[in-house]
Amino acid sequence: MTAMSTESIKRPLPAAHATGRGPAPDPAARKGLSRRNRPLWMLIPGGVLMAIVIIVPMVLGVWMSLLDLDQYSLRKWLSAPFIGIENYIEAITQSGLLRSVWLSLSYSLIAMVITVPLGVAAAVATQNSFRGRAVIRSIFLVPYVLPTFVVATVWRTMFQPGSVVDNALHGVGIEAGLWLNGPNTYWALVFVQIWASWPFIYLLALAGLQSVDHEVHEAAALDGALWWKKLRYVVFPYLKGPLSLAFLIGMLHHINNFTLPFVLFGIPAPHDIEVLPILTYVTSFQSFRFGLSAAMAVVSLVLIAIPLFIYLRAVRLDDGESGGRK
Structure with missing residues (x-):
């Protein structure tokens, strides 16, 4: 063997090869990952507030629209009789x-x-x-x-x-x-x-x-x-x-x-x-007629969501076309 090969044999192996557990984590990589995720962590307070103010009432409104909720069953509230889409049928037809x-x-x-x-x-x-x-x-x-x-x-x-x-x-x-x-x-x-x-x-x-x-x-x-x-x-x-x-x-x-x-x-x-x-x-x-009014509110929400979705879709297509031209 030459002198170079002898030195390479005597050189100690890295800790990853010695333990067989894979490469050691890089502290710089962990630091960069945390910095990259920092904006997501900052969105948590706003996301929690949005869930409490918007999403939870919306879900409750949809559930109420499926109940026979009126002045007689208001005491039960979310445990009122379940009637499915009857409120929607009554809202549209009657x-x-x-x-x-x-x-x-x-x-x-x-x-x-x-x-x-x-x-x-x-x-x-x-x-x-x-x-x-x-x-x-x-x-x-x-x-x-x-x-x-x-x-x-x-x-x-x-x-x-x-x-x-x-x-x-x-x-x-x-x-x-x-x-x-x-x-x-x-x-x-x-x-x-x-x-x-x-x-x-x-x-x-x-x-x-x-x-x-x-x-x-x-x-x-x-x-x-x-x-x-x-x-x-x-x-x-x-x-x-x-x-x-x-x-x-x-x-x-x-x-x-x-x-x-x-x-x-x-x-x-x-x-x-x-x-x-x-x-x-x-x-x-x-x-x-709280259940019936909740069904009307859901219909109003759908009515608003349709043009909003069309507009957002059009804006997305315009951005895609402008990006392609660039």
Whole structure:
């Protein structure tokens, strides 16, 4: 044997080979692993709070919708008679659930179709700097910063017979009739919802306009583009994402809006504005059909989850396509 081979034979084996237990753990690797998992540990408090506030009540609501829970069996609560999907069948076939869903969807869609152009127009009008722009922007935000309870109370007063709205319409030769209990209640709800929610569209549209590069504006001006073509080909493409998000959030908010019709019209509400949250409230706290109202709440949850899933799916596909192009 050579001297080198003799030294290699005499050299002691590593501890892993001597014990036959595999390689020893690297302290640096353990440290890196803990650092990598540290954000997950920091999410635990928020996850526990979300489970207590959202997931647990949701599971209880689904279970209640499968029970014959009313004022007689309320003492038993979760031990009330199990009836399966009978509450859902009754809600769809015998109650006014389908009509309430239609009212909620229709008035929300009408409100959003009108508020989106209003918000975009206000954002375009206040984008460029001019004297008094800060004051105008502040005034535009007044309906949005007011609590819904205050908005509904003010408009309830203004819609009273012989009040501000009737006098204003009478001044232009229009006899409107009753607003809070009559054939005009649906349009009164739509009008107040538009007035209260268009500044939200304005904010998101204004945020989208801030992302438009000034060089793009300068290039369009040098090319002699007219204001309409500039809006269509330069400004509107930047507003596609913010307006899509605003449309979705606005629709979901209008469908779930309980405070506005409750305060504006009171209980019992007129039949023309018995939207889904109002019907669920009346079924639960006036008819004391808690199981049936829980089934209505679950239907409302599914109704909200469908457009949300579609939007999230569309955003995911857009991200995948942009990633592929990159």
